[in-house]
Amino acid sequence: MKDRISVLMDGELDDRSAAQVIDALAAGNEAGSEARDSWRTYHLISDALAKSRVLSEGFSERVAAALAAEPTVLAPRRLGGAREPRRWVALAAGVAAVSLVGWLGFAPQQPTVQVAKAPAPVVPKEAKPALVALPSGTNDYLLAHQAFSPRMSLVGMAPYVRTVSEPAREARR
Amino acid sequence: MRKRALGAALVLVTSVAQAQSPETLGWLRKMHQATQRLSYVGTFVYQNADRTETSRITRYAAEDIEKLEVMNGVPREIVRTRDKIRCYLPDSRVVKVDRRVDRDFPGLLPEQIAALARHYDISLGETQRIAGLDCQTVVLQPKDDLRYGYRLYADVKSGMLMRADTVDAAGKNVETLMFTQFAPGNVTADMVRPRHEGKKWRIEDTGAVPAYLAGWGLASELPGFHKVTELKRRLGESRPVGQMVFSDGLAAVSVFIEPLESRPDRAATGLASMGAINIYTREVANHMITVVGEAPAVSVQRIADAVEFRRPTQ
DSSP: OHHHHHHHHTTOSOHHHHHHHHHHHHOSSHHHHHHHHHHHHHHHHHHHHTTOOOOOTTHHHHHHHHHHHOTTTTSTTTTTTTHHHHHHHHHHHHTHHHHHHHHHHHSOOGGGHHHHHSOOOOOOTTOOOOBOOOOTTHHHHHHHHHTTOTTHHHHTTGGGGGGGOHHHHHHHO | OHHHHHHHHHHHHHHHHHHSOHHHHHHHHHHHHHHHHOOEEEEEEEEESSOEEEEEEEEEGGGTEEEEEEOSSSOOEEEEOSSEEEEEETTTTEEEEEEOGGGGSOOSOHHHHHHGGGTEEEEEEEEEEETTEEEEEEEEEESSTTSOEEEEEEETTTOOEEEEEEEOTTSOEEEEEEEEEEEESOOOGGGGSOSOOOTTSEEEEOOOEEOOOTTEEESSOOTTOEEEEEEEEEETTTEEEEEEEEESSSOEEEEEEEEGGGOSSOOOSEEEEETTEEEEEEEETTEEEEEEESSOHHHHHHHHHHEEEOOOOO
């Protein structure tokens, strides 16, 4: 892949291969991140060789944001739109075996079919919910939830403090 | 070819700049980068209506390891490495281990920051001094009452987020995370090692794996919140649960699904809260549904009420 990125930079890759490499660069996975690292490194090297001025800080992010916002100009729909669904398709395929186990664990028992088919009760928006104590094991829920908060990438792991906070721990006992 | 591509990119940057304030989004990106890039030791305070807690965070950027220690009372610790999160609880002699299935989870990618403008009005506020540093305020005002607002204060020099307020619809702070002391640089691998060996402690591994929770879903999604992942894990000592995560790009809400028979007790149906976190519990199809999120009570409850099980057709 690194070779092909390098060839792409030189503008010597045919359209189809170029599209593949661009896809790889846009991938949200580790390989994509590695590919982007290579891309940036090669440009730094090439800029250094050409003695050109290094791009301002955050330039690649700004370009990435711009590309995501207007995918049609440089790469029709490929960089932005198609990426997310594709990731989940890949994920879904990878976990086919797991899902069976998951289903066994989570499928309600036969006698409950009646309940299962009943539509979810509709609670009017205005209804004030009953206030209850924190459920037992609140910390476990928080620990499980925290990793998926996109906010984490802005604030680091600070929100994890909630998972070891005292009141939640007391509720567990 | 490169020159042409660059030219096109510059044109794009300019056109985006006209659509939204590039300076504002630039600040969010700067915060994101600082969080990844800096090594530091900082003392910070977590505060909600009920309590205040002081902790220390140490980040060793070279290996992407972060450690959080609670400063008062029992020295509980969380160490996050590239692939695992370990939570050391000395009072119960337990290590909770969570594999980071979120590793491929994008968090807040720079390109997603621009997309936040769909749900939040993002603007710059005044500069303020926090922990001795001049900070730029960035305000994220939600466009509806289904999400909280945020006031973020970033160090002007490094971009590091020094304070984050979560604000409800009435403009009241529901939660504040704030550094009171912050020292970048000079962090070694030793400093992010857990103080507890935890060798003879009980290990509770969540065994989290991506999974397809057949039959489970929402009758209707909450505006702006889309399902980002679903997985299977264990909670506590061994209770199997399913987890679905919904997010609007900034706030996230998790739906936990666990068979009633594996629960030690029967949780009461209703709403509980802790700072910015709201938790709503109810039963659906012989399962306990626990919805946990840093979103207003109304959002958490609406997601909980929409949870349904449809027996999969085979």
